[in-house]
Amino acid sequence: MIDGQLLYVYAVTRPFTAALPSDVRALDGEPPALIEHRGLCAAVSRVPAAHFDAEPLRAHLEDLDWLAGVARNHQAVVSALATVSCPVPLRLATVCRDEDGVRRLLDSGSARFESAIERLDGRVEWGVKVYADSTVPERVEPAPEVTAATGREYLRRRLGQRQTRDRSWQRAGALSRALHADLCERAEAGRLHPPQSGRLSGASGENVLNAAYLVPRDHSDEFVAAVRDRTPQGEGVRVELTGPWAPYSFVGGPDGSPDSGPDVGQDVGPGRGRSEQEGS
Amino acid sequence: MATPARFPDAYQPDGGGANLADILERVLDKGIVIAGDIRINLLDIELLTIKLRLIVASIDKAKEMGIDWWEDDPALSSGARRRELSRENDELKARIAALEAASRTAESAPEIAAAEARPRKRGGSPRAKGSEGSTPGEGGDR
Numbered sequence: 001m002i003d004g005q006l007l008y009v010y011a012v013t014r015p016f017t018a019a020l021p022s023d024v025r026a027l028d029g030e031p032p033a034l035i036e037h038r039g040l041c042a043a044v045s046r047v048p049a050a051h052f053d054a055e056p057l058r059a060h061l062e063d064l065d066w067l068a069g070v071a072r073n074h075q076a077v078v079s080a081l082a083t084v085s086c087p088v089p090l091r092l093a094t095v096c097r098d099e100d101g102v103r104r105l106l107d108s109g110s111a112r113f114e115s116a117i118e119r120l121d122g123r124v125e126w127g128v129k130v131y132a133d134s135t136v137p138e139r140v141e142p143a144p145e146v147t148a149a150t151g152r153e154y155l156r157r158r159l160g161q162r163q164t165r166d167r168s169w170q171r172a173g174a175l176s177r178a179l180h181a182d183l184c185e186r187a188e189a190g191r192l193h194p195p196q197s198g199r200l201s202g203a204s205g206e207n208v209l210n211a212a213y214l215v216p217r218d219h220s221d222e223f224v225a226a227v228r229d230r231t232p233q234g235e236g237v238r239v240e241l242t243g244p245w246a247p248y249s250f251v252g253g254p255d256g257s258p259d260s261g262p263d264v265g266q267d268v269g270p271g272r273g274r275s276e277q278e279g280s
Numbered sequence: 281m282a283t284p285a286r287f288p289d290a291y292q293p294d295g296g297g298a299n300l301a302d303i304l305e306r307v308l309d310k311g312i313v314i315a316g317d318i319r320i321n322l323l324d325i326e327l328l329t330i331k332l333r334l335i336v337a338s339i340d341k342a343k344e345m346g347i348d349w350w351e352d353d354p355a356l357s358s359g360a361r362r363r364e365l366s367r368e369n370d371e372l373k374a375r376i377a378a379l380e381a382a383s384r385t386a387e388s389a390p391e392i393a394a395a396e397a398r399p400r401k402r403g404g405s406p407r408a409k410g411s412e413g414s415t416p417g418e419g420g421d422r
Binding site: 067068089091098248251 | 298299300301302303304305306307308310311312313314315316317318319
């Protein structure tokens with residue numbers, strides 16, 4: 001350890017020669033440093049032990065603002081690496097004492113890194129979310145009390161409003177199923193994440209589908225176009241596309257155990273060949 | 281290896297940076313977990329992940345639908361609807377009990393209420409939010 005400094009490891013890649021984007025800065029305000037070891041390369045930066053040693057780190061992890069800053073930086077470095085290589089992202093706050101520690105980490109995870117790189121090289125991740133904008137119908141319809149002549153009429157309108165909202169939800173659900181099935185065909189793998197809260201994402205509406213797809217980088221344009229084509233206009237349903245991400249969602253589970261690899265569930269076919277056809 | 285970027289343009293809904301939920305969901309919950317020299321108790325990470333998941337995932341929805349509905353239900357929103365229907369059924373059962381208590385002599389009331397307790401076939405059952413108190417269609421139709 002150098003003067004109270006530790007090494008934060010962002011991701012592991014194959015050694016590469018291309019230059020990283022010039023504006024990328026790691027947690028220390030410098031471009032990430034690269035440590036090569038036995039055919040692998042770790043992207044690292046110095047971080048103060050005062051913040052990243054076990055005790056202070058544990059305390060910091062409770063602090064959402066601190067966590068958000070580190071997470072954004074982690075993502076920025078991984079994203080920069082993804083422009084020139086195939087980074088296997090490490091979980092946030094993976095920290096070593098020194099370069100020897102990083103080499104030990106590369107040795108101990110060698111098999112997992114190799115297999116992940118093998119699987120993911122040349123792929124990127126696209127995020128697709130579907131929202132039900134359940135508030136819209138309420139706004140466009142006149143308030144029941146304005147025109148309702150009788151209590152029965154009032155109740156009928158109330159029911160109508162709820163059914164409209166319900167239809168928006170149903171449309172979002174139906175679109176999600178169709179879209180997910182279609183995109184799984186086009187992608188090498190698909191994964192469903194928990195829907196997000198608007199509280200943190202700032203998005204309006206109710207998040208119904210939150211999925212990630214593994215797509216060959218060269219096929220990204222077609223994938224993006226397919227998402228666009230299948231995005232309906234209006235109808236209280238919204239589709240949101242994010243990416244390209246480094247293939248975070250497909251690197252495997254906590255222990256690299258077989259069951260936590262790319263999640264190929266019943267409805268998440270590996271769908272190797274991209275289907276060119278449109279429609280269902 | 282490593283041909284320099286020919287990346288498609290990045291898409292972010294607001295044209296700016298990725299939203300924090302998207303980032304945390306990936307950086308904290310995905311990615312390879314491997315022990316560095318600084319050992320954070322894996323349990324701490326797990327607890328943190330659970331906590332963050334509660335923030336990242338909709339808390340209201342999590343309560344309403346059960347936090348794992350998207351995992352155990354590939355049909356997505358059908359799980360949500362099932363839970364809504366299940367709760368509606370509970371409410372209706374409570375109404376049945378009340379009706380039975382109120383009018384033990386009239387046999388027809390529970391039957392009507394029991395028929396109401398199957399909104400699945402009717403489609404468009406109202407979402408449960410704020411639905412207690414008034415159940416349009418019932419009472420007004422007789």
